[in-house]
Amino acid sequence: xxxxxxxxxxxxxxxxxxxxxxxxxxxxxxxxxxxxxxxxxxxxxxxxxxxxxxxxxxxxxxxxxxxxxxxxxxxxxxxxxxxxxxxxxxxxxxxxxxxxxxxxxxxxxxxxxxxxxxxxxxxxxxxxxxxxxxxxxxxxxxxxxxxxxxxxxxxxxxxxxxxxxxxxxxxxxxxxxxxxxxxxxxxxxxxxxxxxxxxxxxxxxxxxxxxxxxxxxxxxxxxxxxxxxxxxxxxxxxxxxxxxxxxxxxxxxxxxxxxxxxxxxxxxxxxxxxxxxxxxxxxxxxxxxxxxxxxxxxxxxxxxxxxxxxxxxxxxxxxxxxxxxxxxxxxxxxxxxxxxxxxxxxxxxxxxxxxxxxxxxxxxxxxxxxxxxxxxxxxxxxxxxxxxxxxxxxxxxxxxxxxxxxxxxxxxxxxxxxxxxxxxxxxxxxxxxxx
Amino acid sequence: xxxxxxxxxxxxxxxxxxxxxxxxxxxxxxxxxxxxxxxxxxxxxxxxxxxxxxxxxxxxxxxxxxxxxxxxxxxxxxxxxxxxxxxxxxxxxxxxxxx
Ligand SMILES: Cc1cc2nc3c(=O)[nH]c(=O)nc-3n(C[C@H](O)[C@H](O)[C@H](O)COP(=O)(O)OP(=O)(O)OC[C@H]3O[C@@H](n4cnc5c(N)ncnc54)[C@H](O)[C@@H]3O)c2cc1C
Ligand code: SF4
Numbered sequence: 154x155x156x157x158x159x160x161x162x163x164x165x166x167x168x169x170x171x172x173x174x175x176x177x178x179x180x181x182x183x184x185x186x187x188x189x190x191x192x193x194x195x196x197x198x199x200x201x202x203x204x205x206x207x208x209x210x211x212x213x214x215x216x217x218x219x220x221x222x223x224x225x226x227x228x229x230x231x232x233x234x235x236x237x238x239x240x241x242x243x244x245x246x247x248x249x250x251x252x253x254x255x256x257x258x259x260x261x262x263x264x265x266x267x268x269x270x271x272x273x274x275x276x277x278x279x280x281x282x283x284x285x286x287x288x289x290x291x292x293x294x295x296x297x298x299x300x301x302x303x304x305x306x307x308x309x310x311x312x313x314x315x316x317x318x319x320x321x322x323x324x325x326x327x328x329x330x331x332x333x334x335x336x337x338x339x340x341x342x343x344x345x346x347x348x349x350x351x352x353x354x355x356x357x358x359x360x361x362x363x364x365x366x367x368x369x370x371x372x373x374x375x376x377x378x379x380x381x382x383x384x385x386x387x388x389x390x391x392x393x394x395x396x397x398x399x400x401x402x403x404x405x406x407x408x409x410x411x412x413x414x415x416x417x418x419x420x421x422x423x424x425x426x427x428x429x430x431x432x433x434x435x436x437x438x439x440x441x442x443x444x445x446x447x448x449x450x451x452x453x454x455x456x457x458x459x460x461x462x463x464x465x466x467x468x469x470x471x472x473x474x475x476x477x478x479x480x481x482x483x484x485x486x487x488x489x490x491x492x493x494x495x496x497x498x499x500x501x502x503x504x505x506x507x508x509x510x511x512x513x514x515x516x517x518x519x520x521x522x523x524x525x526x527x528x529x530x531x532x533x534x535x536x537x538x539x540x541x542x543x544x545x546x547x548x549x550x551x552x553x554x555x556x557x558x559x560x561x562x563x564x565x566x567x568x569x570x571x572x573x574x575x576x577x578x579x580x581x582x583x584x585x586x587x588x
Numbered sequence: 589x590x591x592x593x594x595x596x597x598x599x600x601x602x603x604x605x606x607x608x609x610x611x612x613x614x615x616x617x618x619x620x621x622x623x624x625x626x627x628x629x630x631x632x633x634x635x636x637x638x639x640x641x642x643x644x645x646x647x648x649x650x651x652x653x654x655x656x657x658x659x660x661x662x663x664x665x666x667x668x669x670x671x672x673x674x675x676x677x678x679x680x681x682x683x684x685x686x687x
Contacts, residue, residue, distance in 0.1 A: 189678050191679045191683055195682075195683045196681075259687065260687035261684050261686050261687040262686075264687075280678070283675050283677060283678040301677050301678055318659065319659040321674075331663065331666065332663050337663055339636065339658060339660045341636045388686075397663050397664065400630070400660070401627055401630045401664055402630075404629075404633040407634065407636045408598050408638075429601070430685070431604055431685060432601035432602065432605060433656060433686075434636035434637065434656040434658040434660075436658055
């Protein structure tokens with residue numbers, strides 16, 4: 154099929170693959186990118202909030218033609234029990250800046266746009282091509298890939314594995330472990346279409362302003378999980394995700410969870426009358442810092458979700474993916490322009506550069522969070538939301554009970570549910586993990 | 589006033605999606621077994637596309653046509669050898685319009 158040899162092959166045209174391919178191609182390297190989907194984005198799912206800064210570092214003038222939906226001016230966090238939510242809202246007109254900080258996007262459209270930029274930068278992009286295997290030389294160095302198209306090995310100096318969370322190729326080649334049930338979440342999502350004005354009215358938004366809701370509580374039925382609702386221009390992205398290990402032990406159905414979230418009295422009015430146009434499912438890496446695998450070796454590097462570079466605490470993945478792709482591309486370009494070989498020693502540069510970026514620093518900060526949330530999921534996702542609701546309701550209902558008695562009742566409920574020691578230790582554990 | 593939110597069965601949800609099914613080349617297979625493991629049984633509830641079902645002999649079967657290629661079943665059952673998991677051929681399988 155392809156006889157020539159490439160400077161680099163990038164597997165996957167998602168956020169990380171596009172960033173890597175763009176970075177190398179725009180610096181004049183000869184790049185081949187392979188994507189199994191019919192078009193870039195056809196296999197990809199995201200919430201989706203996209204962070205401007207990380208894209209700006211790759212394509213500074215992206216706002217000119219990237220398909221962006223709304224910029225977020227308001228963020229809500231909801232602790233939900235079955236009939237109520239206790240919320241924190243932050244809204245600021247400061248987010249209506251000339252170059253907004255966060256946008257909602259629709260991945261299929263965004264990935265197509267990003268891929269067009271990659272082609273314009275000079276890379277060869279082949280879709281509908283599944284890479285089936287990494288090719289090695291006798292010493293074990295990765296020297297290229299095999300695909301499901303006719304033809305033999307396609308050769309390259311270095312292969313960038315940007316294959317996403319499932320990471321089939323890397324795990325089968327023994328470069329890293331398979332994702333484990335307790336380090337990945339399964340998320341399901343729906344796209345609800347509504348007229349632009351209706352979305353504006355329901356969320357109090359004008360023009361391209363957007364609102365972001367993240368929700369936790371009894372909606373995940375004691376499993377470690379989170380739901381989200383993001384406004385796009387004329388649709389609402391809405392989904393829920395929980396750890397795969399929790400799904401397996403509870404045997405809850407993800408679609409039943411999603412439907413219950415939609416029926417929740419706090420959510421229902423926001424999506425009433427909408428037309429659902431798509432139902433998707435995808436995994437999210439949740440293992441954090443401790444799950445980061447070996448990132449480089451002879452003739453290869455791994456970026457994005459395939460390397461578990463995902464900040465589950467802050468629901469950030471695409472920006473870590475784009476940044477790790479860009480950094481891998483820059484490191485490879487440096488080695489390439491010195492005329493050095495793509496050995497393990499030389500490619501260690503990628504890890505050094507990544508360790509110095511926010512990607513690894515952020516994951517390091519929350520390194521104890523995944524395990525804490527996992528082992529204490531019932532308290533954080535069932536007990537506390539219910540207690541919060543009770544406390545808030547107790548506070549708001551005016552019924553002739555003296556306030557001092559109300560406070561006592563609330564405190565007693567917390568202690569009854571979790572014991573004094575339990576409350577203190579949960580708070581301490583959370584504080585330490587958050588630190 | 590009650591506000592209606594369209595409620596759909598999984599089958600109807602999947603109907604919204606676009607697929608290019610590789611007829612005759614299913615990308616996921618369940619190995620023949622006598623008694624399914626707890627994880628394999630869990631898939632009949634946990635697979636977001638409801639691809640897994642128990643047959644009347646109490647064994648788990650898969651129809652991968654509606655598969656969204658999420659990988660959940662791979663994470664739960666590949667290591668034990670109960671299922672064989674691959675991506676569909678390039679271009680085939682689910683084709684998200686929005687994602
Ligand atoms: C429901 C959900 C909500 C999310 N919300 C957010 C959010 O709001 N903000 C945020 O920043 N992040 C979010 N994330 C995370 C974010 O989507 C990921 O971190 C990001 O997409 C990772 O990019 P990637 O390039 O590493 O992988 P992907 O985007 O998954 O791309 C991998 C690509 O590789 C291709 N591929 C795989 N194997 C092969 C092969 N063998 N041959 C050829 N091609 C192959 C795939 O088809 C795909 O195009 C969310 C994720 C989910 C599932
Ligand atoms: S990959 Fe996901 S959607 Fe497909 S069969 Fe497995 S669990 Fe179901």
